[in-house]
Amino acid sequence: MGQETSGLARAKEIYQDRGARARELKAEGKQIMGYICLYPPTEMMTALDLVPYRIYGDMREPITKADTVFLIVTCAFIRSYLDLALKGKYDFLDGLVGAHVCDCGEKASHVWRNHIEPPYYHFIDVPHTVHEAAQRFFKGKLKYFKTTLESFAGKELSAEKLKEAIESHNQQRALVRELHDLRKPDPPLISGTETLRVIKALTSVPVEEGNELLREVITEVKERKNGPQKKSARLLVWGSVIDDTALIDMIEDAGANVVMDDTCVGTRAYWEDVKLTDDPLDGLTYHYLVDIKCPRTFREAVYGETKKDHMADLESRFSYLRDYARGWSANGVILQVIKYCDTHGYEVPGLKDYFDSLGLPNTYLEHDYTEGALAPLRTRVQAFLEVIG
Amino acid sequence: MAKEKKRAINRLQSIYPLRALVDERYKRSSEAMKAGKPTAWSMVNWWLPEAILNVMGVETMYPENYGPVCAATGAAESYLNRSDSEGFPTHMCGYARNTLGYSARMMEDLKGEIPPEAPMGGMPRPALLLSSGIMCDARYKWFQALGRYMDAPVWVLELPHPGVEEEAMDGVHEDNINFMVEGLREFVAFLERLVGKKMDWDRLYEAQRDIEEICRVWHETNELRKARPCPMHSRDFWTGMTGGLFPSGNLKELLELYRKTYDEVKYRVDNKVSAIVEEKYRIVFSELPPWHSLGFFDKLAERGWNFVMESWNYHPPIPLDMSGIGDPLERIARFTYQWYAARHPRALQEREYWGFAYGYLDYAKEYKCDGAFLHTLLTCRTASSHLNYLQDMLIRRLKVPSLVVDGDIVDLRLFDPEDVLNKSEAFEETMEHYREERKKEGFDW
Numbered sequence: 001m002g003q004e005t006s007g008l009a010r011a012k013e014i015y016q017d018r019g020a021r022a023r024e025l026k027a028e029g030k031q032i033m034g035y036i037c038l039y040p041p042t043e044m045m046t047a048l049d050l051v052p053y054r055i056y057g058d059m060r061e062p063i064t065k066a067d068t069v070f071l072i073v074t075c076a077f078i079r080s081y082l083d084l085a086l087k088g089k090y091d092f093l094d095g096l097v098g099a100h101v102c103d104c105g106e107k108a109s110h111v112w113r114n115h116i117e118p119p120y121y122h123f124i125d126v127p128h129t130v131h132e133a134a135q136r137f138f139k140g141k142l143k144y145f146k147t148t149l150e151s152f153a154g155k156e157l158s159a160e161k162l163k164e165a166i167e168s169h170n171q172q173r174a175l176v177r178e179l180h181d182l183r184k185p186d187p188p189l190i191s192g193t194e195t196l197r198v199i200k201a202l203t204s205v206p207v208e209e210g211n212e213l214l215r216e217v218i219t220e221v222k223e224r225k226n227g228p229q230k231k232s233a234r235l236l237v238w239g240s241v242i243d244d245t246a247l248i249d250m251i252e253d254a255g256a257n258v259v260m261d262d263t264c265v266g267t268r269a270y271w272e273d274v275k276l277t278d279d280p281l282d283g284l285t286y287h288y289l290v291d292i293k294c295p296r297t298f299r300e301a302v303y304g305e306t307k308k309d310h311m312a313d314l315e316s317r318f319s320y321l322r323d324y325a326r327g328w329s330a331n332g333v334i335l336q337v338i339k340y341c342d343t344h345g346y347e348v349p350g351l352k353d354y355f356d357s358l359g360l361p362n363t364y365l366e367h368d369y370t371e372g373a374l375a376p377l378r379t380r381v382q383a384f385l386e387v388i389g
Numbered sequence: 390m391a392k393e394k395k396r397a398i399n400r401l402q403s404i405y406p407l408r409a410l411v412d413e414r415y416k417r418s419s420e421a422m423k424a425g426k427p428t429a430w431s432m433v434n435w436w437l438p439e440a441i442l443n444v445m446g447v448e449t450m451y452p453e454n455y456g457p458v459c460a461a462t463g464a465a466e467s468y469l470n471r472s473d474s475e476g477f478p479t480h481m482c483g484y485a486r487n488t489l490g491y492s493a494r495m496m497e498d499l500k501g502e503i504p505p506e507a508p509m510g511g512m513p514r515p516a517l518l519l520s521s522g523i524m525c526d527a528r529y530k531w532f533q534a535l536g537r538y539m540d541a542p543v544w545v546l547e548l549p550h551p552g553v554e555e556e557a558m559d560g561v562h563e564d565n566i567n568f569m570v571e572g573l574r575e576f577v578a579f580l581e582r583l584v585g586k587k588m589d590w591d592r593l594y595e596a597q598r599d600i601e602e603i604c605r606v607w608h609e610t611n612e613l614r615k616a617r618p619c620p621m622h623s624r625d626f627w628t629g630m631t632g633g634l635f636p637s638g639n640l641k642e643l644l645e646l647y648r649k650t651y652d653e654v655k656y657r658v659d660n661k662v663s664a665i666v667e668e669k670y671r672i673v674f675s676e677l678p679p680w681h682s683l684g685f686f687d688k689l690a691e692r693g694w695n696f697v698m699e700s701w702n703y704h705p706p707i708p709l710d711m712s713g714i715g716d717p718l719e720r721i722a723r724f725t726y727q728w729y730a731a732r733h734p735r736a737l738q739e740r741e742y743w744g745f746a747y748g749y750l751d752y753a754k755e756y757k758c759d760g761a762f763l764h765t766l767l768t769c770r771t772a773s774s775h776l777n778y779l780q781d782m783l784i785r786r787l788k789v790p791s792l793v794v795d796g797d798i799v800d801l802r803l804f805d806p807e808d809v810l811n812k813s814e815a816f817e818e819t820m821e822h823y824r825e826e827r828k829k830e831g832f833d834w
């Protein structure tokens with residue numbers, strides 16, 4: 001994979017074969033550090049010249065090996081990435097950073113450690129609550145992560161280096177937000193599918209390379225004349241991880257523009273900057289534990305409240321989704337959950353209550369992370385689009 | 390009397406009063422709740438809140454335990470349907486869906502009154518939803534989702550989840566304890582605000598000591614099961630486990646009953662009394678049993694299957710020395726953390742990095758098991774995700790084969806006793822084969 005292409009074409013190229021770029025980087029002498037979900041701070045890897053490389057599954061590849069080590073009734077995204085690892089498709093990684101993201105995510109990390117035996121491995125415990133004691137605890141965990149990462153990299157992670165890395169990653173966050181702004185016009189200047197390809201590409205290359213890619217994409221998208229067509233449905237998509245364009249493609253194909261998302265290969269990791277604190281670990285702690293709004297973290301309107309009000313609770317947990325819907329003029333919401341994803345599954349009725357209270361039509365889709373499972377959902381999506389009108 | 394003697398499983402006589410006490414407790418606290426006593430619904434929280442709630446006079450119900458009651462009496466079906474129609478995905482924990490459906494029925498149809506069809510007197514509406522950050526995600530997401538029906542606050546009790554290697558790093562253990570202690574301190578302060586009463590710290594200390602002693606005696610009782618023949622069958626463990634897992638009410642009375650059980654098991658060891666007629670196979674069991682088909686174990690006992698150990702996660706912590714620790718919250722934290730992480734150092738030595746699965750390896754070795762009976766609970770991923778891994782680990786490391794059997798926590802039809810019995814017969818040959826294999830490899834059983 002040379003570097004001849006640029007912008008959207010390049011994003012597509014990396015998206016289609018992200019391992020190829022990783023192998024190239026490795027051949028150039030870089031070390032590639034795999035990590036699961038959003039919780040291992042990528043800034044710490046960047047600061048030590050390691051390339052953070054997010055682990056994904058492949059919904060187009062049948063799971064054959066993972067079933068011998070992980071039960072079939074668990075999130076197929078997890079089983080899929082374990083399957084790829086067991087088949088040697090992640091053999092270029094120099095290590096893996098696992099985390100207690102969700103229960104099955106944690107367990108899959110341990111299975112990876114046992115069966116793949118990567119040269120470097122570290123498991124980060126992430127609390128479920130966000131109050132001060134939990135933040136102190138999580139900061140402690142980042143310190144331990146720093147220790148093992150330094151010894152693997154054979155150098156010290158200085159505060160200066162970490163701050164520089166935070167700045168680069170913040171730049172990426174700002175660029176991603178800018179990219180999302182291009183989805184505000186009607187028609188949006190960039191489709192949901194294209195956006196997903198770009199974000200997935202970002203999680204496969206060094207941060208500066210990603211920033212360069214983003215700049216190219218933003219310029220190209222602003223200038224091009226052949227962007228998405230105007231469609232009456234402008235959708236916000238919420239839910240479990242979407243690391244393949246098939247679902248978004250299907251929705252856009254059915255007659256909608258997906259203009260905004262709240263998923264973890266979308267806005268979730270990019271919406272807030274990491275604050276530049278004296279001790280950079282403080283900023284990272286706050287960002288990863290408090291800023292990132294994944295349902296795996298427990299939040300409430302007021303810490304330790306002795307009475308609960310359902311609507312106030314929903315408002316405190318989901319008002320950012322209202323802002324997304326308004327800011328991006330979404331007129332419908334798709335809630336999608338991978339079967340057996342508990343963290344997202346429990347949110348569904350509450351979220352429906354919330355969007356109903358805003359008068360936003362919404363529908364729930366469940367799938368098992370296979371391409372084939374998406375076909376029957378198409379009819380549901382079409383019916384939903386008719387409701388939106 | 391003659392009939393009793395013929396039973397394939399030789400049940401412990403001391404276990405029945407223990408069970409009776411727990412049932413009576415349940416009735417008493419359910420009445421106290423209905424009479425207006427502050428009530429918590431709690432997830433299984435492995436001793437984190439029990440002493441605290443006990444001393445603060447808060448009665449506790451465990452919806453995770455109410456699930457099997459509803460399943461066994463048939464009430465679950467309508468609650469599950471209700472949960473589905475409320476829009477909760479059907480792939481989630483059956484116990485959670487049962488409670489969500491139950492709550493929708495109680496709060497929306499009946500304005501807070503207990504549904505008349507609810508088994509065992511039902512669960513009165515709570516003043517507190519005490520959820521848990523321990524292991525499974527349902528344990529806090531489910532209670533958060535109950536906010537749709539109830540205005541009760543949700544409190545999450547956290548337990549760190551260290552990796553096997555990370556737990557061995559300098560400082561991690563103490564950091565984890567400190568985090569738990571801080572969490573417990575905040576929980577006590579919250580509870581004081583909620584019920585308008587101050588904590589009596591001396592009583593808390595004493596209650597915690599009682600719980601530790603109950604668990605120690607229960608642990609020692611289970612240690613005795615290493616004897617050949619094994620004197621106590623898993624059925625007795627399951628009958629007796631609730632009292633130790635959710636110690637409540639008069640703790641000293643409870644302790645006395647556990648001591649009696651210890652004495653009975655000890656007597657059996659000294660006199661070589663077996664838990665089944667003739668022990669041919671020693672089996673370790675993983676996860677919760679099919680509650681509605683417990684008679685199935687008698688059929689296996691007739692074939693010589695003795696269930697000598699079961700899921701570590703329903704067992705008390707391995708005792709640890711806490712002399713000199715005067716702060717009851719620190720005692721609670723260390724105690725629960727010990728339950729979770731005590732086997733990590735050994736797992737690390739053996740280069741096994743999945744702590745949850747490792748416990749069974751220890752058991753299979755220590756209790757000299759011929760086979761493992763792994764009961765998959767389809768909608769409880771926490772209790773099931775490790776089973777394939779465990780099967781692989783047991784055969785790879787110890788040449789102990791596993792029989793994997795489908796089941797569920799609420800869909801009782803998934804467990805088919807006849808089919809499993811047929812498979813068990815065939816599995817005996819497998820166990821015989823691996824017994825030889827182990828001999829060849831120099832194992833001592």
Ligand code: SF4
Pocket residue numbers: 075077078101102103104105240241296338340341342343344
């Ligand atoms: S999709 Fe859900 S179950 Fe799967 S890794 Fe993400 S949070 Fe965990």
Ligand code: SF4
Pocket residue numbers: 453482483484485525526527528768769770771772798
């Ligand atoms: S999934 Fe299993 S462990 Fe979790 S709440 Fe349900 S029954 Fe309990």
